[in-house]
Amino acid sequence: MKHLELDLGARSYPIFIAPGILGDGALWLKYIRGQQVCIVSNDTIAPLYLASLKQQLADKSVCEVILPDGESHKTLAVLENIFDTLLQANHNRSTTLIALGGGVVGDMCGFAAACYQRGVQFIQIPTTLLAMVDSSVGGKTGVNHPLGKNMIGAFHQPNCVLADLNLLNTLPDREFSAGMAEVIKYGLICDADFFVWLEQNMSALMGRDTELLSEAVYRCCVNKANVVADDEREGGRRAILNLGHTFGHAIETAEGYGNWLHGEAVAAGTALALALSVKMGWLPPEVEKRGLALLVQADLPIAPPPNMNVDQFLQLMGRDKKVLDGQLRLILLTGLGEAVVSSEASVEIISQVLLAAGVGA
Ligand SMILES: NC(=O)c1ccc[n+]([C@@H]2O[C@H](COP(=O)([O-])OP(=O)(O)OC[C@H]3O[C@@H](n4cnc5c(N)ncnc54)[C@H](O)[C@@H]3O)[C@@H](O)[C@H]2O)c1
Numbered sequence: 001m002k003h004l005e006l007d008l009g010a011r012s013y014p015i016f017i018a019p020g021i022l023g024d025g026a027l028w029l030k031y032i033r034g035q036q037v038c039i040v041s042n043d044t045i046a047p048l049y050l051a052s053l054k055q056q057l058a059d060k061s062v063c064e065v066i067l068p069d070g071e072s073h074k075t076l077a078v079l080e081n082i083f084d085t086l087l088q089a090n091h092n093r094s095t096t097l098i099a100l101g102g103g104v105v106g107d108m109c110g111f112a113a114a115c116y117q118r119g120v121q122f123i124q125i126p127t128t129l130l131a132m133v134d135s136s137v138g139g140k141t142g143v144n145h146p147l148g149k150n151m152i153g154a155f156h157q158p159n160c161v162l163a164d165l166n167l168l169n170t171l172p173d174r175e176f177s178a179g180m181a182e183v184i185k186y187g188l189i190c191d192a193d194f195f196v197w198l199e200q201n202m203s204a205l206m207g208r209d210t211e212l213l214s215e216a217v218y219r220c221c222v223n224k225a226n227v228v229a230d231d232e233r234e235g236g237r238r239a240i241l242n243l244g245h246t247f248g249h250a251i252e253t254a255e256g257y258g259n260w261l262h263g264e265a266v267a268a269g270t271a272l273a274l275a276l277s278v279k280m281g282w283l284p285p286e287v288e289k290r291g292l293a294l295l296v297q298a299d300l301p302i303a304p305p306p307n308m309n310v311d312q313f314l315q316l317m318g319r320d321k322k323v324l325d326g327q328l329r330l331i332l333l334t335g336l337g338e339a340v341v342s343s344e345a346s347v348e349i350i351s352q353v354l355l356a357a358g359v360g361a
């Protein structure tokens with residue numbers, strides 16, 4: 001089993017990574033401090049894994065909330081279901097919520113935990129590759145608004161993260177690829193050695209080799225844990241985890257939540273960030289080429305949707321959470337494994353990169 005700690009002082013927590021650990025209650029039941037537990041999942045994942053989870057919780061008083069599946073349901077209105085269930089079952093501040101699902105369930109369950117009676121504990125049991133390598137770690141929680149991704153939320157850290165690699169056996173290929181976009185992100189922004197390792201192993205990873213996947217999840221979590229431990233609330237360096245996301249979130253919002261998967265939009269957004277980094281004269285074109293090749297090998301899109309136009313991109317990007325005093329800030333690369341947060345790219349140069357990528361005038 002692989003194990004690391006996210007070091008946040010009193011709010012530190014462990015991340016466990018191994019096949020089969022969902023069934024090893026002895027490992028993780030101690031992170032549930034009270035008797036009341038509320039499992040939050042969705043109508044795709046619950047039929048697959050809810051019973052196994054409940055088996056481990058036989059000594060607890062358990063209720064469950066099964067949300068409708070999909071990014072389009074990551075809303076304040078759907079979040080109400082969690083509060084309704086908690087109140088109907090008389091859950092108090094000693095309750096623990098458990099997120100059993102991908103990033104959508106994890107972000108919503110975490111946000112409900114941040115809000116319910118002004119904050120209760122929660123555990124992340126990620127069931128997608130994306131959630132294992134990224135969304136279950138670091139405490140960003142929230143929901144979407146029709147005008148922008150993750151616009152309503154809170155920072156709220158879990159008590160522990162359990163990444164059971166066996167759960168990936170049922171994950172559809174398209175969702176698996178989407179997770180790879182965030183995996184590749186870590187190599188590009190802060191871990192050149194990991195990027196080279198991914199180049200050497202991508203074909204076996206796409207074949208879902210468990211040993212290699214376990215190593216990939218571990219290295220992503222180590223990288224994310226280091227960044228988050230340095231800057232929990234994104235005052236500075238944490239923003240590098242947003243590589244490709246300003247473009248990507250614009251795509252997700254414009255195309256209608258769920259039509260482009262988050263990872264797909266991040267992949268196309270990363271391709272744009274690579275092109276912009278080269279255009280700024282900061283990144284050797286050879287690194288852009290290697291980044292694009294890895295995204296393609298992971299079956300990810302590297303072109304933005306042709307039905308979007310430049311104005312639409314700029315308007316949606318203008319609402320990004322990294323905008324400061326009206327100034328757009330983007331994550332750009334200055335080398336392999338080296339990212340900066342920069343406001344130096346002008347609207348003109350961004351527009352040129354979008355046009356060159358096939359976005360409408
Ligand atoms: N909080 C963060 O730091 C953070 C980081 C990255 C992404 N996110 C958010 O995460 C979301 C994307 O997460 P995602 O890619 O996990 O998508 P998701 O949660 O929508 O899950 C993808 C799909 O796979 C299904 N599924 C999940 N696990 C399965 C399994 N084991 N077997 C079969 N089907 C399974 C789900 O029901 C869903 O249909 C976005 O909303 C994004 O904004 C948050």
Ligand SMILES: O=C(O)C(=O)C[C@@H](O)[C@H](O)[C@H](O)COP(=O)(O)O
Nearest residue numbers: 134138140149150238241242245321
């Ligand atoms: O953890 C972070 O910080 C990230 O930026 C991780 C991203 O992969 C993730 O998509 C996150 O939800 C984006 O955050 P946002 O603040 O841009 O909504």
Ligand SMILES: [Zn+2]
Nearest residue numbers: 182245262266
């Ligand atoms: Zn992301």
